[in-house]
Amino acid sequence: MEPDLTRINALIRYLKNGIVNTDLNDSVEYESREPSDDDEFQLASDSYTTDSLSQDSSICESNAPFDLNEWLIIDSRSSRRRSPLILEFLRLLLEKPHYSSYASYTNSSLGIFQIHKPNEVAALWDRVRSRQSTQVMSYDTFARAIRYYYKDGAMIKTNSRHTFQFRTVTSGIEDTNNLVSW
């Protein structure tokens, strides 16, 4: 059965009551949220925010809780809640202890991290992103979106499998306006 995109978009708008805030600067600031006991190991089928969204993401086999609100960002310029960019999504993912089995830093000071569950992370991105697509997000597509940032230097190539590196302020390279500050 074809998903009703209008209904899904309406649901996404309705659900945009996120806990993520930005400050007055260009950089995005995330409000960390300690996982509660209810979060830990809660079955995904019990924790999806919307039925329609979960149905559209049936390939996600994670047992980690999913709450769209914890992924939304308040844009500092428009003051409106929005879905994160892919780099913002990665930062949020790495900050969440209950997603440490998905991806974690191998060297947090250098911004190097490894994706442990590529398919699950791609599926999670599929649910978090604001774009509508008829195709399932694959890890290959997800990784291509990350590689897009190699060009402008927001991400740095590594030679390790499923491993990426954020460009960091401490690496001596200046940040840009449109990117997440480190």
Add this chain to the structure above:
DNA sequence: GACCCGGAAGACCG
């Protein structure tokens, strides 16, 4: 075979 890389074209969203 699985993964990584990057060009090209185009879709989606604000």
Add this chain to the structure above:
DNA sequence: GCGGTCTTCCGGGT
């Protein structure tokens, strides 16, 4: 209509 941000496809390399 436009620009930014992906998304999709694909050929080549490791």
